[in-house]
Amino acid sequence: MLLIDSADDLLGVALRVPVQRVELDVLAGAGIELLVRRDDLIDPQLSGNKFYKLFFNLQAAREQGLNCLLSFGGAYSNHLHALAAAGNRYGFKTLGVVRGERPAQLSATLADAEAWGMQLVFLSRTDYRDKNSAELIADLRLVYGDFYFIPEGGANLAGAQGMQVAGRALEQQLKGDYTAICAACGTGTSLAGLAAGIDVAKPAIGFSVLKGAGDLGEVIAANYRELGASNEAANWRLISGFHAGGYGKKHPDYLSIFWRDFERQTGIALDPVYTVKLFWGIVSLARQGYWSRGSRIVAIHSGGLQGRRGFGSL
Numbered sequence: 001m002l003l004i005d006s007a008d009d010l011l012g013v014a015l016r017v018p019v020q021r022v023e024l025d026v027l028a029g030a031g032i033e034l035l036v037r038r039d040d041l042i043d044p045q046l047s048g049n050k051f052y053k054l055f056f057n058l059q060a061a062r063e064q065g066l067n068c069l070l071s072f073g074g075a076y077s078n079h080l081h082a083l084a085a086a087g088n089r090y091g092f093k094t095l096g097v098v099r100g101e102r103p104a105q106l107s108a109t110l111a112d113a114e115a116w117g118m119q120l121v122f123l124s125r126t127d128y129r130d131k132n133s134a135e136l137i138a139d140l141r142l143v144y145g146d147f148y149f150i151p152e153g154g155a156n157l158a159g160a161q162g163m164q165v166a167g168r169a170l171e172q173q174l175k176g177d178y179t180a181i182c183a184a185c186g187t188g189t190s191l192a193g194l195a196a197g198i199d200v201a202k203p204a205i206g207f208s209v210l211k212g213a214g215d216l217g218e219v220i221a222a223n224y225r226e227l228g229a230s231n232e233a234a235n236w237r238l239i240s241g242f243h244a245g246g247y248g249k250k251h252p253d254y255l256s257i258f259w260r261d262f263e264r265q266t267g268i269a270l271d272p273v274y275t276v277k278l279f280w281g282i283v284s285l286a287r288q289g290y291w292s293r294g295s296r297i298v299a300i301h302s303g304g305l306q307g308r309r310g311f312g313s314l
Contacts, residue, residue: 014169031293048303050082052162053154084113155187167197192223242281
């Protein structure tokens with residue numbers, strides 16, 4: 001079981017994450033090398049970007065003298081799953097506010113969270129839309145007492161700071177020998193942190209899993225700026241054409257086929273919401289001639305494999 005207490009420990013873990021070369025015929029034919037940073041292998045419960053995004057949030061809770069953490073998520077939320085595991089491991093009480101009514105049978109994700117001690121609070125879908133409002137947070141404090149609030153998905157500056165450490169680690173591991181870093185993008189927190197952590201001359205490219213990007217670009221820019229980077233020469237880009245219907249939607253046949261073939265060829269398991277769209281986007285752009293011949297692309301495997309349980313079989 002992985003236990004870390006300092007930012008130096010966090011960097012040390014990040015520096016030990018393996019970077020794996022992936023062989024795909026379409027990429028080889030285009031003269032493109034694909035490397036996968038296997039953050040999914042960090043820890044069986046706290047894997048991928050959640051490991052980084054929670055670290056500085058837990059530190060902030062401790063510094064404020066708060067022993068209860070509260071956040072939001074859906075029935076198959078990677079974030080709530082990781083938060084419950086972190087609370088159980090590091091001695092925090094956890095409150096998970098879940099979208100919708102409590103079902104007769106909990107999802108595997110929520111069953112795990114409850115087994116790790118998380119108190120589940122179910123909120124109507126209408127009320128859930130106000131998940132970031134000061135009024136709702138104040139109401140929850142009246143009922144459950146004081147807590148450290150972490151936005152859904154770990155989408156705050158502390159979350160971005162954690163991913164900045166991952167970016168710095170990758171820069172050290174590869175010594176700048178890469179063309180671009182690519183990551184799946186939900187809240188944009190990971191992309192902002194990665195971009196701020198790598199060489200400003202190298203692009204960090206986010207593949208949005210959302211059908212409508214909305215203010216995602218503004219959120220990324222704000223976090224990027226807060227991390228000390230300049231938006232005047234920003235090294236991040238957001239690509240929104242590979243959402244495959246939107247967040248958590250049933251996959252179209254072409255994506256299901258890609259998912260199955262990718263796993264068979266590489267032996268790397270993907271999650272259905274984020275990383276499968278990331279790799280599909282990278283390969284699709286290769287077919288379109290987006291990447292220059294000789295490019296060395298790094299894809300961040302952000303974990304989330306526990307979510308496969310809610311998506312059926314391949």
